[in-house]
Amino acid sequence: MITLDHAYVLLGLMFLAFSILTLRDPEHPTRVRSAVFWALVAASMLFGSWLGGLGNGVLVLALVVVGGLKALGVGRPSTTTLEQRRDSAARRRNSLFIPALIVPLAAVGGTLAAKHTGAGQWLISSTQTTLIALGLGCLLSLFIAMAWLRPPVMAPVQEGRRLMDSIGWAALLPQMLASLGAVFLAADVGGVVGELVTQAVPLTSPLLAVAAYCLGMALFTVIMGNAFAAFPVMTAAIGLPFVVGQFGGNPAIVCAIGMLAGFCGTLMTPMAANFNVVPANLLELPDREAPFNGVIRAQMPTAVIILGVNIALMYFLAFRF
Template sequence: MIGLNLVYGVAGSVFALFAVLALADAPRRIANAAFYALLSVSFFAGDLLGDFGNGLLVIALTAIAASGRFRARPREASPERPRGNALFAAALIIPATALVGTLLFKQVPALVDARQATLVALALGVLLALGIGYAWLRPGLATPFREGRRLMDDVGWAAVLPQMLASLGAVFAIAGVGDVVGGLVGGAIPEGSLLGAVAAYAVGMALFTVVMGNAFAAFPVMAAAVGVPILMRQFGGDPAPVAAIGMLAGFCGTLMTPMAANFNLVPAALLELKDRNGVVKAQVPTALPLLLFNLALLWWVLS
């Protein structure tokens, strides 16, 4: 059965190629190569390493990032190939394949693990877009990976922040942070108030995301505090919309925090903006109304 084995295999292979390309540079970028090699190992052999082994791997990644030796490559002039807006068609292949594949794969559970249908479809979309790009633009065999590695070099260690922060959220949940927050929030919500519970959940998701930098890290805490015990059990909410809209509320927090460095600080650096928080400031007027909309939507769904 096809599942995460395909996704991890594709990701591990790409990072392994990035490591090889970093070693082929002149001068060699040993730190970059080691960083990508460790990421490749995590995808290929994470299950075999166990918790302790993966913990050591994360420490090694952190040490490389903290050493300051992980550096971006000097920018090189590349030949212009004017293709107009048609270039966006290749990029749109990925989300289109993910959407169609998710709907189709769930109908054939014997072929694809239904729990991982979206990720499998996303990986297939990337491979399909890559194949179409080769046939259409006819680049050198290694060109897409060189360009991908150049982008990863620019983003740097911040590329792994989502995984790290999602893991932190799981640690917080296991440590009982959600229960503590739930006790505090429960005392502040008027008894029997659906609107109060929805507001605490949605705003809490946004605020925890602002602090932690990632909605995936905030979700286990707020789900344990408000989502499951109050919205689902007390008010009988359907887990699907409670979880989905809660994550959307969290993403509103992502738009408003520099802690989401890979989303908000890295683009400012790549665009050479004078204000390093310029991306965040531009997103706040969108994030706040969107948060209110998600709050209202969740209240309407549960009413």
């Protein structure tokens, strides 16, 4: 049976390959330090379950030290030439998006198949089914792209290394911030936030509770840079005790739309560096000035509109289904 542990092993092997290829790249500007960084990431994926809390904590501190000393360099791996890529793009045009579309289709299809058929009982673990299906979708997309495009055998790993080098330590920012959310939950930050909110805004109606929860998710995401970090705090503070407990909202609808409200905050903050800062730098956009670059300013109107829609959806759906 395929479990989430298999996905972690696959990711660990990928980062281990990045580390080895970086170490063997004589033109890499920070060859040794970058290789150590990706090797530490690989170790966390491969051996995290056996290292325990202390071991993983030491590993994270080592990652912070190695990544924080100086910016990780960017390698220039040789895969296909610029002319080959331009020729392929000109010939295949929008059909090049097919491998990318396979990933979400496989994730949704695999999740539904595991839930409504017997596949979940013998093929895919019933725990974290969506993440497992997502991993299988990535593998399926990779095999189809390799068979269709026929790039050099090492092209996926080398291009993956180049992309990780370009993103650097920010690639680990979502995991770090999600861990911070778990720490806040364990420290009962949600309870403290809930008390402060109720003192400032009496949650005397479902609409006020829904608005406070969604706005709180967006605001806390702006502060922390990650909706996964904000979710346990705001859900413990407002979502569960008020929207669900006091007014009887459907917990599945409340939590799903609450997370979407948090994603609205992601669109408006430079703290979400992996979404709003790194892509702007990778694409070398003209307006990259901190804290609110052109990407964030362009996203803000859409984020505000979607946040309002999420508040309305939660109010009209959570108490009726």
